[in-house]
Structures are given as structure tokens and as C-alpha cells.
Amino acid sequence: MPEIPLSEKTLTVAGLSESDLLARIFPRLEMDARHSAATVLGPGDDAAIISASDGRTVISIDTQVQDQDFRLRWANGYHTTGFDVGWKAAAQNLSDINAMGATATSLVVSLTLPPGTLVSWVEDLADGLAAGIRELGAEECSVAGGDLGRGREISVTAAVLGTLNGGRAVLRSGARPGDVLALAGTVGHAAAGLALLESELDVHSLTPEQRALLDIQCRPQPPLWAGPLARTAGATAMLDISDGLVRDGARLAGASGAVLDLEPRELGRLGERLGPASELLGVDPLTWVLGGGEDHGLLATFPSGIQLPSGFTAIGSVQALGTTESPGVKIAGRVTGAGGWDHFAD
Ligand SMILES: [Mg+2]
The missing domain is CATH 3.30.1330.10 (PurM-like, N-terminal domain)
Structure with missing residues (x-):
């Protein structure tokens, strides 16, 4: 050089x-x-x-x-x-x-x-x-x-x-009870990377797996192929997860007047690659999966019975609001309090 x-x-x-x-x-x-x-x-x-x-x-x-x-x-x-x-x-x-x-x-x-x-x-x-x-x-x-x-x-x-190349836009408001809730891309990786950046642990001591999480925080990898694909496959609602699965999921649920019910086993699977950071920092991977933003994965809903487009994985379902219920996110039918990032919160 x-x-x-x-x-x-x-x-x-x-x-x-x-x-x-x-x-x-x-x-x-x-x-x-x-x-x-x-x-x-x-x-x-x-x-x-x-x-x-x-x-x-x-x-x-x-x-x-x-x-x-x-x-x-x-x-x-x-x-x-x-x-x-x-x-x-x-x-x-x-x-x-x-x-x-x-x-x-x-x-x-x-x-x-x-x-x-x-x-x-x-x-x-x-x-x-x-x-x-x-x-x-x-x-x-x-x-x-x-x-x-x-x-x-x-x-x-x-x-x-x-x-939109002549097509319809996929809004947050179109999810209907019975729809499948699906995700393309990752959640929680950027949050784990942020936790590593904010830790006192020297960046040079990180393993390749830990470093990969830090890299997702610094250079996110949104699945840009997935948005137009979801639209043509018939997605009823969609948004990117920038502030956390629960927080952004609640926005979609609120706009659609429905409840999103997450499948615990799928949440565990989403956290699989967080182990190397979770063990190092003593943080439950689920904290990052539910509350971590900035991976910019796509959360979308599809009518049940259709084949999900390639790259999307079902992580839950859309349910009707109970008579006294507010729109929001549940895990296996139970209300979750785990929040994502809000710029204006304390
Ligand atoms: Mg967005």
C-alpha cells in the first residue's frame, strides 16, 4: 500500500x-x-x-x-x-x-x-x-x-x-385474527452487540461469535429481499423491528386492533446465537430477543394456510381481542412486560 x-x-x-x-x-x-x-x-x-x-x-x-x-x-x-x-x-x-x-x-x-x-x-x-x-x-x-x-x-x-412498482403497500394495520406471525432476519443480535460495546470487556478479547454480534450492532444486515417478497406472497401487515420485538409488535397489534401471541419455543430458537454473549455478560438471551432493536428484521403477518415466503419463519399467531383486552403482545397467551427501546422513555 x-x-x-x-x-x-x-x-x-x-x-x-x-x-x-x-x-x-x-x-x-x-x-x-x-x-x-x-x-x-x-x-x-x-x-x-x-x-x-x-x-x-x-x-x-x-x-x-x-x-x-x-x-x-x-x-x-x-x-x-x-x-x-x-x-x-x-x-x-x-x-x-x-x-x-x-x-x-x-x-x-x-x-x-x-x-x-x-x-x-x-x-x-x-x-x-x-x-x-x-x-x-x-x-x-x-x-x-x-x-x-x-x-x-x-x-x-x-x-x-x-x-411500490404498481403494487400495494403493506401497512401495520392489516393483521387479522388467525393470521400467522412470521419473522425474516434476526432479533436481539444487535442488542447483544450493544451490550458488548458497553461492557468493560476489551474488544480484542472477544471470540469470533461475540465479535459477529458486535458487528451486527455496528453494521446491521436488514433482509432487504424480504419486504417485496412478503408483499407479493400476500402479507397482511408488516414492520421492521428497530425498537424491539415486543415494542414493535405492540405497534403492529395496536394498528391492527389485535393481539400477537408469540410461541415460546420459537423465541428460544431466535436466541440460539446469543449464547456466547449471554454467558459472558450473564444476561438471559430472551431479554435481547424480546427487547432488542436495530437488527431490522421484518415482522409480518400472513393469512393462515398459505406457504410462507422463503426466509420467513412462523413465530406466533394473530388473535382476536378479548372484550376487555387491549392490543398487545403475549407469550403463550400471557401478557409480557418486556419492553424494547423507546427514544423518549427514561
Ligand atoms: Mg421502521
Whole structure:
């Protein structure tokens, strides 16, 4: 590898003009070379133009703030890379489009950076964003534009557009009593990874299995193939699990006016790969399975009797509300108090 000059290693964003910094970011986002089919006009003008082929645009937005959503240095010694933050910005946003049964067409990104941020960290962020889009399989998506600004801490906001390609959207409100409740992707892995980051256990002492959980927290792997597949298979309701199975499940149950009943044996199976972190930290894997968010697995309901689409596993069922009952999540018919992450809770 060519030796990087010391001045380049220590160069901060304060040492570059906005246009110089953008000139370093754009090529890494492949913005010049690669536009999605929906991009009528890419970056370089006052605004981008994205086509909405069936007359509708699916849109979502998500923000990550330093010391709120991530730490640059964690208790266990792990340093969050720009790549991690860029990847996560892509993953979180693409997951929300997936959860509607849609396909992402473009992303726009707003970066707020303290003057002391290393330029190499920002370049790394652009690499992570591009890699997230590509490696998670959002082939029809590209970065259509963005904005740079200064602030006291790093903040990354991404907005994503998507298309339903003429199909229906899968909302949270369509679950019906008798439907099968199914999951694609994982739950609890990112929460176990977060617990490892927040522990005092040196990151370098982790086993490959423990490290894999930490990696899911830093670079989530939402099953982007699963959303459109669930829609065409006849999913009645769907959402991505960003705040925890119980908390997000309760949102779906509330929107549908029903109860979700989870199958204990399936919950145990979902926690199988959490053993290496659970033993190390002395935490019941079920805590992470029920309350852990950020894996961005898809929770969906399907009419009973249909074959579940590939990659979905049945984990419970939808039941009618009893006369005095509120919508919510149960385990084997019993109300569960396990919560997921709520940004505004104590
Ligand atoms: Mg969501």
C-alpha cells in the first residue's frame, strides 16, 4: 500500500472548503458513475429529480447523532468507524422502505460535522454508505444528493425514496385474527452487540461469535429481499423491528386492533446465537430477543394456510381481542412486560 503522508492522516474538515470535501466524497458514492433508473437528475444542481413511475413515492428519514445513537469510542475500546456510521445510515433507511414492501430508488444525506473531524473519517463514511447500499442488495438505489454543515457533534441524516412498482403497500394495520406471525432476519443480535460495546470487556478479547454480534450492532444486515417478497406472497401487515420485538409488535397489534401471541419455543430458537454473549455478560438471551432493536428484521403477518415466503419463519399467531383486552403482545397467551427501546422513555 502506498504510504499516506502524515498531513493527509491528520487533515480535518476545517482544512478543506465545502467543495473540496464534496469532491472527495462524491467519487466514493459512485454518484457520477452510477445512477438508479429512477434518477432523472443526480447531484450537482439545486435539487435532484427522481421519477415516481407509478405516481407514488415511498419516503422515510432517519438521523444518527453522536453520543446519542453511537459513541466514537465505546467502553470496551471499540472505535466507531465512519464506515460503520455510513453503513448504518443506509441500513436503517433502506429497512423502512423494505418494511412497506417497497424497493428503494434513492437516498439523500445531510452531514453535520465538527471542524475537528478527520477527512479520512468522512471518506470512510461515504465508503460505508456506498457499501451498505450495494452489499445489502439495494441495487436500484443510488445517492442522489446531500448537504454538508458544521456543528458541535457528528449528525447524519438520510432520507430515502422508494417505489411500490404498481403494487400495494403493506401497512401495520392489516393483521387479522388467525393470521400467522412470521419473522425474516434476526432479533436481539444487535442488542447483544450493544451490550458488548458497553461492557468493560476489551474488544480484542472477544471470540469470533461475540465479535459477529458486535458487528451486527455496528453494521446491521436488514433482509432487504424480504419486504417485496412478503408483499407479493400476500402479507397482511408488516414492520421492521428497530425498537424491539415486543415494542414493535405492540405497534403492529395496536394498528391492527389485535393481539400477537408469540410461541415460546420459537423465541428460544431466535436466541440460539446469543449464547456466547449471554454467558459472558450473564444476561438471559430472551431479554435481547424480546427487547432488542436495530437488527431490522421484518415482522409480518400472513393469512393462515398459505406457504410462507422463503426466509420467513412462523413465530406466533394473530388473535382476536378479548372484550376487555387491549392490543398487545403475549407469550403463550400471557401478557409480557418486556419492553424494547423507546427514544423518549427514561
Ligand atoms: Mg421502521
